[in-house]
Amino acid sequence: MRITRILMIMFTFLALGSLILALLIMRSDGIIAREQSRRYISYRLADELRQTSDDLTRMTRAYAATSDIRFSEYAKQIRDIRSGAHPRPEDYHTIYWDYYVAAKEPPRPSGDPIALRKMMQEEGFTNEEFGLMQNSETNAVDLQKTIEREAIEAVGGRFKDETGQYTVEGEPDMEAARRLLYSDEYHDRKADVMRPIEKFLVAVDKRTAASVAAQERIRGMLELPLILAIAASVLLGIVSIVRMGRFIVLLERKEKEEEERLQREQRIAERRAEREKEESRPSE
Numbered sequence: 001m002r003i004t005r006i007l008m009i010m011f012t013f014l015a016l017g018s019l020i021l022a023l024l025i026m027r028s029d030g031i032i033a034r035e036q037s038r039r040y041i042s043y044r045l046a047d048e049l050r051q052t053s054d055d056l057t058r059m060t061r062a063y064a065a066t067s068d069i070r071f072s073e074y075a076k077q078i079r080d081i082r083s084g085a086h087p088r089p090e091d092y093h094t095i096y097w098d099y100y101v102a103a104k105e106p107p108r109p110s111g112d113p114i115a116l117r118k119m120m121q122e123e124g125f126t127n128e129e130f131g132l133m134q135n136s137e138t139n140a141v142d143l144q145k146t147i148e149r150e151a152i153e154a155v156g157g158r159f160k161d162e163t164g165q166y167t168v169e170g171e172p173d174m175e176a177a178r179r180l181l182y183s184d185e186y187h188d189r190k191a192d193v194m195r196p197i198e199k200f201l202v203a204v205d206k207r208t209a210a211s212v213a214a215q216e217r218i219r220g221m222l223e224l225p226l227i228l229a230i231a232a233s234v235l236l237g238i239v240s241i242v243r244m245g246r247f248i249v250l251l252e253r254k255e256k257e258e259e260e261r262l263q264r265e266q267r268i269a270e271r272r273a274e275r276e277k278e279e280s281r282p283s284e
Contacts, residue, residue: 039208084115
């Protein structure tokens with residue numbers, strides 16, 4: 001009985017340990033889900049930097065090709081949304097500017113203004129990643145102030161003087177603007193904008209993947225003890241049941257033997273009483 005009690009105590013502790021481990025795994029699953037969500041959001045924000053850079057190039061080229069002022073306004077709005085100076089459209093990470101350009105009106109309502117950098121800060125982007133982002137933005141601003149501005153000024157009929165200022169006025173030269181925006185120099189400078197963004201995307205992907213992997217390793221470390229605890233609990237439970245069964249059989253056997261002993265003693269007592277009765281009768 002003592003061994004059975006010990007087994008039952010061990011079974012109880014193993015069951016409690018299994019429950020604790022199961023709760024820890026459930027908590028780990030929740031953390032993994034949050035990290036995976038953060039990974040998705042982080043990559044989505046990082047990709048927005050790449051997409052808006054391409055959108056800016058597209059709008060600048062469209063303005064150079066058509067002289068339609070709305071494309072210049074779209075480009076400004078893209079920069080303002082990124083900087084937080086303009087309300088951020090809902091679901092901005094999905095298709096937006098293609099619909100906007102086609103319909104000439106926003107495809108969805110906007111929410112509160114918030115800078116892309118602030119959103120990245122809230123998601124835990126690192127200083128290294130912000131440094132790459134800053135390198136790209138610096139190169140983009142330099143491109144905007146040089147080739148892109150020269151192309152835009154050419155569309156408006158303004159050209160550089162000897163000092164590099166746009167004081168010379170003439171007929172709009174859209175062909176010159178197109179040549180500038182499709183020149184080898186422009187492509188090289190555009191590549192200079194995109195290289196830090198590529199490194200930025202890779203850095204964000206590696207960091208968030210490592211974070212998810214770390215949580216998955218923790219979960220894996222909890223799984224094996226849980227499996228062993230459950231297996232041990234089942235084994236101890238079986239052993240305890242078997243021992244309890246044997247104990248019950250033994251008790252039943254002892255009860256039966258005790259009952260048989262009592263019956264024998266009763267029969268002996270009855271026979272003894274009969275003999276004494278017979279012996280006490282007077283002889284004839």
